[in-house]
Amino acid sequence: MESGPAIETTTPSARQQAVLDAVLGLMVEAGDQLTMDAVARRASCSKETLYKWFRDRDGLLTATVQWQASRVRAGRFEARALDVATLSESLRDFATTWLEVISSSASIALNRIAIGDAASRKSNLGSIVLANGRFAIGDRLKPLLEAGREAGLLAFDDSETAFRTFFGLVGRDVQIRLLLGDAIDFDAATIRRDAASAVEQFLALYGQPQRQQLPLR
């Protein structure tokens, strides 16, 4: 279960995407009763079609996870002239996006399903979610961190460790609380504020003092 590239598969047809969206909608609204009957009813298709297209329930869930993952891909980092302002700006973007993702009802529902699935070792939704979530963002963020180190803005030995610290500072207790059903009000303003302070803390830990630059804040 190493990082690895996000799993790539044949993109589903438009009709199939509609079905997968129905699954997502159902997950969000009623995470339990996610039955094949309910999916068929909601997507206005027959169960036969579901089984033909996705083999079985597991295949449907897997396809749904990958479908959702495929649309979360956002804001890959572009290497460019890096100063401390653009670096922390980029970090803030990452943190904001990440918090928005993990607090979205789709992500919560998906992670719940995958975690429930990880209990029974039948399928591997868990690893798919991990690959497209935690590890995908790690793969996207680490180049930025290393560019920051290259530019003398950051100091760390291991980018993986640095990333995990960043992950912790940003996520804190949010994900576990949401997964367990705690109703945090997590509006856009809060997210932006939390992201900014996480980045500030991260830079306090890993930032390299800029000598010729002017004083503290």
Add this chain to the structure above:
Amino acid sequence: MESGPAIETTTPSARQQAVLDAVLGLMVEAGDQLTMDAVARRASCSKETLYKWFRDRDGLLTATVQWQASRVRAGRFEARALDVATLSESLRDFATTWLEVISSSASIALNRIAIGDAASRKSNLGSIVLANGRFAIGDRLKPLLEAGREAGLLAFDDSETAFRTFFGLVGRDVQIRLLLGDAIDFDAATIRRDAASAVEQFLALYGQPQRQQLPLR
């Protein structure tokens, strides 16, 4: 869903405790097939007894969660003379204990059940787990943080915020990865090392410089 004191209930009889331990064992070994039949078989009791004692499946799960929580209570903080050494020592203890808990197979199984349960709004295992996990440790740690501030060792406005940072630095991506089935090898040495570096980072962020004390590290 506020912090609140850990829920207290009548302690189960010895025989009932044996049943609850059977549930825990079953959760750990085969988190899925946690059926009433399996519990009865494993505990060598009849289903009728299970239903008499615990009302229904939810009651059994709830009792199990509380039973497990009741034995995790450990190392409450004792107010005493506080210098930077004893403070960071205590923080390391907290962090170590916490990492041990969340990486234990019992905790993983329990959280998986509670998360799966939080999806269907039928029961409130999620809030019970939260109250006895994340919030219980918060309630135990905050007095220590405030004592540290009192002693001039720490600087923060809101102990809740400070705690959440601590929580993130310690936990990082560990819990979500374990819940999703990632097989991290998380032995005692790793835990101790991770706990120590988390505390070091926390003190770097919230520690108050000690004037009369001698130099950097």
Add this chain to the structure above:
DNA sequence: TAAGAGCCGAACCGTACGGTACGGTACGGC
């Protein structure tokens, strides 16, 4: 317009599981 593919809707099957009922046994009080 005939043949066929693709799909919908509904009926159906087998099984697993939550919950109940009941017969049988051990034990403590009278």
Add this chain to the structure above:
DNA sequence: GCCGTACCGTACCGTACGGTTCGGCTCTTA
């Protein structure tokens, strides 16, 4: 010795759900 209580083991019931089958509709292609 007899009764009540508590419990075990097992059979049983109802239902929910994954998966299959089938009749019929629509649309394409020739």
